Amino acid sequence: MLQQNRRAFLKNSLLAGTAILTPxxxxxxxxxxxxxxxxxxxxxxxGVIGTGSRGHRLAYLIKEFGHDLGIEVTAxxxxxxxxxxxxxxxxxxxxxxxxxxxxxxxxxxxxGVIICTPLHFHAQPTIDAMEMGLHVFCEKAMERTxxxxxxxxxxxxxxxxxxxxxxxxxxDPKFLRGMNKVYQGDLGIVTxxxxxxxxxxxxxxxxPEDQPELERFINWRLYREYSCGLLTELASHHIQVANWxxxxxxxxxxxxxSISFWKDGREVEDNVALIFTYKDGTQxxxxxxxxxxxxxxxxxxxxxxxxxxxxxxxxFLEEPPPPPKxxxxxxxxxxxxxxxxxxxxxxxxxWDPEVAMTYKGESIVKENITDGTWEQxxxxxxxxxxxxxxxxxxxxxxxxxxxxxxxxxAIDTGQVVGxxxxxxxxxxxx
Amino acid sequence: xxxKSMKDIIIKGNLISRELKVLLYCYILANLxxxxxxxxxxxxxxxxxxxxxFIILITVIFYIVTVIIxxxxxxxxxxxxxxxxxxxxG
Numbered sequence: 001m002l003q004q005n006r007r008a009f010l011k012n013s014l015l016a017g018t019a020i021l022t023p024x025x026x027x028x029x030x031x032x033x034x035x036x037x038x039x040x041x042x043x044x045x046x047g048v049i050g051t052g053s054r055g056h057r058l059a060y061l062i063k064e065f066g067h068d069l070g071i072e073v074t075a076x077x078x079x080x081x082x083x084x085x086x087x088x089x090x091x092x093x094x095x096x097x098x099x100x101x102x103x104x105x106x107x108x109x110x111x112g113v114i115i116c117t118p119l120h121f122h123a124q125p126t127i128d129a130m131e132m133g134l135h136v137f138c139e140k141a142m143e144r145t146x147x148x149x150x151x152x153x154x155x156x157x158x159x160x161x162x163x164x165x166x167x168x169x170x171x172d173p174k175f176l177r178g179m180n181k182v183y184q185g186d187l188g189i190v191t192x193x194x195x196x197x198x199x200x201x202x203x204x205x206x207x208p209e210d211q212p213e214l215e216r217f218i219n220w221r222l223y224r225e226y227s228c229g230l231l232t233e234l235a236s237h238h239i240q241v242a243n244w245x246x247x248x249x250x251x252x253x254x255x256x257x258s259i260s261f262w263k264d265g266r267e268v269e270d271n272v273a274l275i276f277t278y279k280d281g282t283q284x285x286x287x288x289x290x291x292x293x294x295x296x297x298x299x300x301x302x303x304x305x306x307x308x309x310x311x312x313x314x315x316f317l318e319e320p321p322p323p324p325k326x327x328x329x330x331x332x333x334x335x336x337x338x339x340x341x342x343x344x345x346x347x348x349x350x351w352d353p354e355v356a357m358t359y360k361g362e363s364i365v366k367e368n369i370t371d372g373t374w375e376q377x378x379x380x381x382x383x384x385x386x387x388x389x390x391x392x393x394x395x396x397x398x399x400x401x402x403x404x405x406x407x408x409x410a411i412d413t414g415q416v417v418g419x420x421x422x423x424x425x426x427x428x429x430x
Numbered sequence: 431x432x433x434k435s436m437k438d439i440i441i442k443g444n445l446i447s448r449e450l451k452v453l454l455y456c457y458i459l460a461n462l463x464x465x466x467x468x469x470x471x472x473x474x475x476x477x478x479x480x481x482x483x484f485i486i487l488i489t490v491i492f493y494i495v496t497v498i499i500x501x502x503x504x505x506x507x508x509x510x511x512x513x514x515x516x517x518x519x520g
Contacts, residue, residue: 327477328467329484 037387047075051087055116069381075107118220120144130161139166141236142401157428162383165397172372187303195238195299222266228408229268230288240400242284250276255410261291316361456492
């Protein structure tokens with residue numbers, strides 16, 4: 001994956017000021033003046049708690065590209081030694097721990113931590129880290145239960161420390177530009193958002209043959225005690241995007257799901273379908289499955305004037321512009337051919353230039369070379385240097401997670417489910 | 431080919447000069463056709479410049495047509511002249 005430097009990221013993303021977390025406000029914040037508590041010349045030290053697949057990947061990105069932002073990993077923690085060793089081999093200078101509490105107590109140089117533990121173990125290390133004065137980047141979704149998710153939010157507001165949730169589309173240039181098109185009215189009135197995420201894979205990770213007892217530990221994504229499977233691991237991204245489009249949260253969700261193919265003892269569904277409804281009647285329709293990958297993933301934002309296909313970087317107008325007229329001399333010769341020579345009986349006009357009749361839309365961004373994973377750290381680094389969260393950013397992650405869990409509740413109960421007032425965090429807005 | 435006399439140089443020079451004039455007239459005609467097309471189909475005047483490669487192609491086609499026509503005329507004249515001489519001598 002190619003990485004953009006900060007200047008290129010800002011150039012490719014986009015602009016005009018508005019309130020709350022809009023793409024413009026996010027980009028203006030990143031481009032604007034910085035009130036740094038930590039000097040740009042000083043390195044930011046990060047610890048990674050959970051060095052499995054995702055944690056290893058993020059640690060790798062920081063090692064390779066962290067010099068641009070002045071960030072580095074100085075501590076690693078994992079209860080599973082093979083994972084810890086694997087990442088330590090990549091960053092040998094980092095200190096290693098098996099207990100995150102020991103890491104937080106001993107690694108006093110840390111300015112922040114990155115949490116990539118299994119979902120059910122996000123809350124405790126996040127809250128502990130924030131209470132010790134550290135900023136936290138926590139992978140999505142926030143937690144396994146509504147209560148634990150809310151507890152993280154409460155700690156975030158209480159401590160004032162940044163809590164970034166790993167929704168990288170918030171920093172993906174095509175999503176940022178796409179949202180600007182939505183807010184500027186290029187799509188007209190958006191009444192439906194559709195998303196799907198299809199894979200063809202059992203989602204299993206290899207378990208050492210001599211340690212079968214590690215099945216639930218390693219394949220935690222397949223068991224309800226630790227994860228909601230397709231919803232928390234995949235759907236949460238698109239639920240966050242749908243809320244971002246509407247600048248609102250749904251009023252309710254209904255859904256269904258089942259284990260229809262991978263009947264291997266897993267407890268989470270292998271195909272799900274949900275409908276979220278917003279107060280203006282907009283529907284967000286979502287499905288996910290892991291037994292067919294023909295259509296891959298996409299999120300479509302559909303308005304009466306235009307459509308976005310954000311994952312594939314496409315924008316379509318309902319009324320496409322007319323194709324450009326051919327040059328006068330070409331039209332003259334075409335008329336001569338038709339009127340004087342008549343139609344050639346075999347085949348079509350020999351040199352009639354083909355005018356594209358299929359409207360292929362236009363690209364949202366010219367260079368689609370990043371998915372925002374690295375760019376998230378632009379925001380995290382800024383929050384750490386200024387010792388304050390980016391306004392509006394946390395709420396995107398929070399409501400994305402809450403409505404993911406409510407979607408699971410809708411599937412489990414067969415009921416239409418809404419959000420209880422106790423999980424509404426607007427009361428924390430100052 | 432060895433030239434026989436000065437007369438050959440002048441004749442060759444006249445031939446080239448004449449053909450260049452024909453080519454120039456063809457080029458002017460092709461541009462006039464382009465002007466006509468721009469006016470008729472209400473396209474941009476910049477096409478006078480941007481479509482020059484195509485105009486040159488049309489110029490060559492016009493020139494080839496004039497060569498064919500002139501060859502036919504020349505051939506017809508020669509045939510008529512031969513027939514007339516034959517009738518006179520006969």
